[in-house]
Structures are given as structure tokens and as C-alpha cells.
Amino acid sequence: MTIEVRKVESVKATGNDA
Amino acid sequence: MTTVRLRPLSIVPEGEEVLVGDPETGTFVTIPAIGGLVIEALTRGATIDEVAAEAEAAAGQPVDIPAFVATLTELGFVDDGSRPEAAATAPIQGKRWVAGVSERVVRPLFGRVAWCCYAAIAVFCVAVFVVRPDLFPSAARDAFPFGDIGLSAVLLVPFSMATMALHECGHWLAARAAGLRARFGVDRRMMLLVFETDLTQVWGVPRKQRYSPLLGGMAVDVVLLGALLAASLAVDDAAVSAALAVGIYLKLAGFLWQCMVFLRTDLYAVMVNLLGCHNLWRVKTLLLRRAFGRLSAAETEELASASAADRRAGSWFRWVWLAGFAGVLGWFALFVLPVVAVVLRWAADGMSAGPLAGRFWYCLVCAALLLGPYLLAAGLAVRERRSRT
Known part of the structure; x- marks a missing residue:
């Protein structure tokens, strides 16, 4: 069997009050 | 007798899978549990043959170790002696992960007791609005509170920038308390232009420990709002009250912003963690494209390999995203553009005196403060479009 790899997204924290 | 030297990787069990990553490059992936076993064996210094034997015993069938090592190499997880660099996740971004303060110093600020305090302050804020509804902001009264557009710009924009920076520091300090860097x-x-903190390293700690860094920004917001409300209750000077009302208005607008998960806000990241998703943003895009019949062959394949949790959440989140996107466009057209027009007219009036008059420069600076963020965001969008084609 082959080992499948899944991508994980980056984590972006933001602030805004517009 | 080949062995493979791996970089210092974080390994976190995540349901039936394992979340593996290199905190230094910000690259994280999920793999089946057998992959975690292989990585642990390689880290221990076992040879490829030994690892293959161990993996086969655990999986009950032969496991292709050379192919997996090739994948690990592609991901940059194999130590080749070079110093790795993290890929950019924002158009304007510091390259370096910031430590800056020691874990020990900030840990009390984000421990269990501290979070109970932040929750208590949040309850206090809600209670104040219930008892004193007059303190709840009204856009008409508080958006341009100082009568003059210029004065509002000079006072509001720096305050807003400062509290946004404090919000980001909240994320960073909470990340430090969890032993991470941002x-x-x-x-x-x-x-809209935003300050952004890259918290990708939270994938390197167990699921429950991710909430503190993700909510650290809003903890700062809650403390600030609590302080503004407490001050409002204490003072009866009209001018001070008006200034505090503006601060309250901005803070509440910030909480409203965080609720817009379709803009990839802090609460979006919290939602992803709650749902056990790992790649929802991309899977949402793929599912939306499929709904409109615009999926390429490569994308179809990519979607087929997505996790069940991502596909399940993506199937409804795509519509939340689409509705939110349309909603923000409508809000911008109905509420922001008219204000932009007013500001431009005001600036043009003031600047008609020519550059020798002081008012010319005052109006120019104020207009730049108010409209600069939109111009910069537009510039970033143009740059993205160019780099894509």
C-alpha cells in the first residue's frame, strides 16, 4: 500500500473594524 | 542500510489520522496512522528495510516506504542540512517567526484562570448593554462623531490601527503561551486591508490547545471593550463620553467582523478546528466550482482525495461563503462608497486653495488616512491577478 498525504491549510488570524 | 534523517517535525494524533508538520516552514499534512508510525521509526534511526518490516507488521500488508520517503522529501521534511524557509502566506509578510517573549512569562495570561476572567468580562459587557442600551453604538451618531471629517480621520484611524495591532499581539502572546511562534x-x-498573524504552527499542538491562540485576539478586544464600558459608566463629561462611544463602536464592529467566517476570520479558524477540518478553504472552492460545472480534471481528482470532514463542511460552507461575498459587495456599494464620495468631495473642496495653504495638506493627509487602506487593498488585488496570469 502507499501512504496518502493530504495538505493542511495555513491558519490566518486577522483583526479589522472597518 | 540506508537511514533517512528527518527535520524536527511535530506529530499530533488527530482522530484516525496523524497531523505531521515542520513548524519552521509552516508545512503541515495529514497522513494515516501508519505514516506516523513510519515517521517515528525513521526519527529513531531505523533503516528503510527495518521500517518496511515494522510497517508491514502493523498494516498487515506491504507498505511502499521509498515512495513515502520521496513524498517526505518533496514536503521538505527530510533534513538535507540546508536552512529551510517558510513560504509566504500573505502578500506583505515578515519572513521570521517571532518569539520575543518567553513562554513562562505569558503563560498566566492565557491559562484557565485568565480565560475565565476574559469570559467574565464578556458577560459584563453584555450586561452593561442590557442595563444601559444607550451605550450601544448607533452608526449615525458615532461614525463621524467629531462633526468634521478631518478630525474624525486624525483621531479614529490611529486608534483603530492601534487596537488592531493590539489584537494581533493577543494572538501572538497566546501562541507564545502555547510554546509556538507567529x-x-x-x-x-x-x-478590506487587514493586519494578519500567521498562526499555522497551531497545527503542531493537540486540538484543544489551538483555541487559545486562535481566540487570543478577541480576548484583547473583550478586555478593551470592558475597559471602555467601565469608563463610560464612570464619567459624565459629554466630550469624553463621545470619545468613548467611538471606541465602543469600533470594538463592536470588530466583533461583527469576526463573525463573518466567510472572510477567513479568527472564528473561521475556530470553526475549522471544531469541525475537524484541515483544508476547508480549498475544498469549499472546489465544491463551489463543481456546483457551477467549472471543475477541471485535475481539480476533480484533488476533490476526490479530500477528507470526509472537509467535504461535509464544504458542502454547506460554500453557500455561506457565496452569500457572504455577495453581502459584503452590497454593503460596500451601499454604505462604503457613499462615504468615500463624501470624503473625496470634502478633500477636493479643502485642496482647492492650492498647496500653499495649510488646509490643502491637512485635507490630503486626512483623505489618505481614510482611503489609503482601500487603495492598498486594491493594489494587492491587482498584484495577485498579475502574478496569477
Whole structure:
């Protein structure tokens, strides 16, 4: 069997009050 | 007798899978549990043959170790002696992960007791609005509170920038308390410019420990709002009250912003963690494209390999995203553009005296403060479009 790899997204924290 | 030297990787069990990553490059992936076993064996210094035997015993069938090592090499997880660099996640971004303060110093600020205090302050804020509804902001009264557009710009924009910076510091300090590092940047959400903290390293700690860094920014917001409300209750000077009302208005607008998960806000990251997703943003895009019949062959394949949790959440989140996107466009057209027009007219009036008059420069600076963020966001969007084609 082959080992499948899944991508994980980056984590972006933001602030805004517009 | 080949062995493979791996970089210092974080390994976190995540349901039936394992979340593996290199905190230094910010690259994280999920793999089946057998992959975690292989990585642990390689880290121990076992040879490829030994690892293959161990993996076969655990999986009950032969496991292709050379192919997996090739994948690990592609991901940059194999130590080749070079110093790895993290790929940018924002158009304007510091390259370096910032430590800056020691874990021990900030840990009390984000421990169990501290979070109970932040929750208590949040309850206090809600209670104040219930008892004193007059303190709840009204856009008409508080958006341009100082009568003059210029004065509002000079006072509001710096205050707003400062509290946004404090919010990002909240994320960073909470990340430090969890033993992680963060990096800072500037990004855009549709037509809005935002400060952004890259918290990707949270994938390197167990699921429950991720909430503190993700909510650290809003903890700062809650403390600020609590302080503003407490001050409002204490003072009866009209001018001071008006200034405090503006602060309250900005803070509440910030909480409203965080609720817009379709803009990839802090609460979006919290939602992803709650749902057990790992790649929802991309899977949402793929599912939306499929709904409109615009999926390429490569994308079809990519979607087929997505996790069940991502596909399940993506099937409804795509519509939340689409509705939110349309909603923000409508809000911008109905509420922001008219204000932009007013500001431009005001600036043009003031600047008609020519550059020898002081008012010319005052109006120019004020207009730049108010409209600069939109211009910069537009510039970033143009740059993205260019780099894509």
C-alpha cells in the first residue's frame, strides 16, 4: 500500500473594524 | 542500510489520522496512522528495510516506504542540512517567526484562570448593554462623531490601527503561551486591508490547545471593550463620553467582523478546528466550482482525495461563503462608497486653495488616512491577478 498525504491549510488570524 | 534523517517535525494524533508538520516552514499534512508510525521509526534511526518490516507488521500488508520517503522529501521534511524557509502566506509578510517573549512569562495570561476572567468580562459587557442600551453604538451618531471629517480621520484611524495591532499581539502572546511562534503580515479580505498573524504552527499542538491562540485576539478586544464600558459608566463629561462611544463602536464592529467566517476570520479558524477540518478553504472552492460545472480534471481528482470532514463542511460552507461575498459587495456599494464620495468631495473642496495653504495638506493627509487602506487593498488585488496570469 502507499501512504496518502493530504495538505493542511495555513491558519490566518486577522483583526479589522472597518 | 540506508537511514533517512528527518527535520524536527511535530506529530499530533488527530482522530484516525496523524497531523505531521515542520513548524519552521509552516508545512503541515495529514497522513494515516501508519505514516506516523513510519515517521517515528525513521526519527529513531531505523533503516528503510527495518521500517518496511515494522510497517508491514502493523498494516498487515506491504507498505511502499521509498515512495513515502520521496513524498517526505518533496514536503521538505527530510533534513538535507540546508536552512529551510517558510513560504509566504500573505502578500506583505515578515519572513521570521517571532518569539520575543518567553513562554513562562505569558503563560498566566492565557491559562484557565485568565480565560475565565476574559469570559467574565464578556458577560459584563453584555450586561452593561442590557442595563444601559444607550451605550450601544448607533452608526449615525458615532461614525463621524467629531462633526468634521478631518478630525474624525486624525483621531479614529490611529486608534483603530492601534487596537488592531493590539489584537494581533493577543494572538501572538497566546501562541507564545502555547510554546509556538507567529509571524506578522498585511493581507486583504476582498476590498478590506487587514493586519494578519500567521498562526499555522497551531497545527503542531493537540486540538484543544489551538483555541487559545486562535481566540487570543478577541480576548484583547473583550478586555478593551470592558475597559471602555467601565469608563463610560464612570464619567459624565459629554466630550469624553463621545470619545468613548467611538471606541465602543469600533470594538463592536470588530466583533461583527469576526463573525463573518466567510472572510477567513479568527472564528473561521475556530470553526475549522471544531469541525475537524484541515483544508476547508480549498475544498469549499472546489465544491463551489463543481456546483457551477467549472471543475477541471485535475481539480476533480484533488476533490476526490479530500477528507470526509472537509467535504461535509464544504458542502454547506460554500453557500455561506457565496452569500457572504455577495453581502459584503452590497454593503460596500451601499454604505462604503457613499462615504468615500463624501470624503473625496470634502478633500477636493479643502485642496482647492492650492498647496500653499495649510488646509490643502491637512485635507490630503486626512483623505489618505481614510482611503489609503482601500487603495492598498486594491493594489494587492491587482498584484495577485498579475502574478496569477
